Amino acid sequence: MSKTGDVAIVGVSGLAGETLLNVLDEHEFAFGQIHLLDIEDRAGSRPMLRGQSQRVEVLERFDLSRVALVLFLDPDLATGWAAQAVAAGCLVLDACGAFRGDASVPLVVAEVNPQALEKVRAGGIVSCPDAQVVQTLVALQPLVAEAGLQSITIATYQSMSTVGGEEVEALALQTSRLLNGQPAEKGAFDKQAAFNLLPRIGELDEQGVSSAEQMLAEDVRRILQLPQLPVSATCVLVPTFFGSAQVMQLRTRDALTAKRAATLLRKAPGVKLLDRPSAGGYPTPVADATGTDQVWVGRLRQDSLDPVSISMWLVSDNLRKGVALNALAVADLLIKDHL
CATH class of the missing domain: 3.30.360.10 (Dihydrodipicolinate Reductase; domain 2)
Structure with a gap:
């Protein structure tokens, strides 16, 4: 089965995660199957997504090679797991600023500098800046x-x-x-x-x-x-x-x-x-x-x-405009133009 357009969202058990799931329900993005992931202690809940309850899967037991893009909402999880996602051939979207200080990682606001994504290839990392x-x-x-x-x-x-x-x-x-x-x-x-x-x-x-x-x-x-x-x-x-x-x-x-x-x-x-x-x-x-x-x-x-x-x-x-919408808009551009 092709993984084109499939997305894993990591670290959904917080304010940003809740807002991002609400935005996903209200907007159309070029995503295939969406997997919700979190560490074992926080997994197991069933938030609503696209009109259905969806179980938050355990990150430690998920095969990241199943998806094309991994979106991180928790900086600790981004720091700890981005390398594994890259090794699995995924694009990585750091929506929590964990890699914002790395000059080799494009820092992108969807309406402002989408051209920065032209440098991204499979297995690459893109970061989103702070809401301010x-x-x-x-x-x-x-x-x-x-x-x-x-x-x-x-x-x-x-x-x-x-x-x-x-x-x-x-x-x-x-x-x-x-x-x-x-x-x-x-x-x-x-x-x-x-x-x-x-x-x-x-x-x-x-x-x-x-x-x-x-x-x-x-x-x-x-x-x-x-x-x-x-x-x-x-x-x-x-x-x-x-x-x-x-x-x-x-x-x-x-x-x-x-x-x-x-x-x-x-x-x-x-x-x-x-x-x-x-x-x-x-x-x-x-x-x-x-x-x-x-x-x-x-x-x-x-x-x-x-x-x-x-x-x-x-x-x-x-949370909505500064974090969720920007992250999802950048993810949408990555899937449409850079897979």
Whole structure:
């Protein structure tokens, strides 16, 4: 039996896995048979997929040579099992950033640099960047293509699910305790997170740059193929469960009016422009982006003193758009064009 188009999804027992299965139910992709895999301790559940319950098989007992592509959602499993998948002749899609720092592995956002997949052959590895990078670049790409780019300044406002399930649970517990007149337990955080803002995500380097900020800057430069691009990032954790917001200011090479930028963004794949100077005329992570497939853009404006400076507000569903949809879109391209 041919394995063309057959896919194994590894590490489905988490927030990203749950979201990815929902997206698979709602969209058509060029996949054949789909196998759900996880380590033995987490296997055996029966999530719904394509209208039917499907058992999560044990990774340790699965013959990877049965499939054409292995998609990893867990960085520990990607690190531990990617070599075996490559040895079995599979394409490997790292949807959790385990190989994002390897310069030999293409780092791909489906709407931005699909041409990077041309270097991939059977037994190769492709990586997807973090959801913040996806959000930034999906909105940035059409403007860069038109007017070039000199620099970017980004502030992210990230929900707990951008960090992990433990943080989501800790925020829920803190919120419940505070609303019931009890002191908040820090749990997964250094300080109280509920009803607060935490201006650091990850460890700091000698210059005071956090690991999240460094990763965002590095991956934006790499995907745009602008290794010397000045990127200043500040990543903040906010007390919401899902969704992600950014304020981005870019300085283009050529002058770009806000009106022209709006036209470009309306036509861009994966972007939804909501930019009206009226009540409710700008997008928010919860009310607009959650559960949708787009990066939403609003508050688009040009600096009155700097004709090459454009600012905007971006929101998206970090798990759906930033992880699941990008990973599945890249997998779809791999199966259609690179098997």
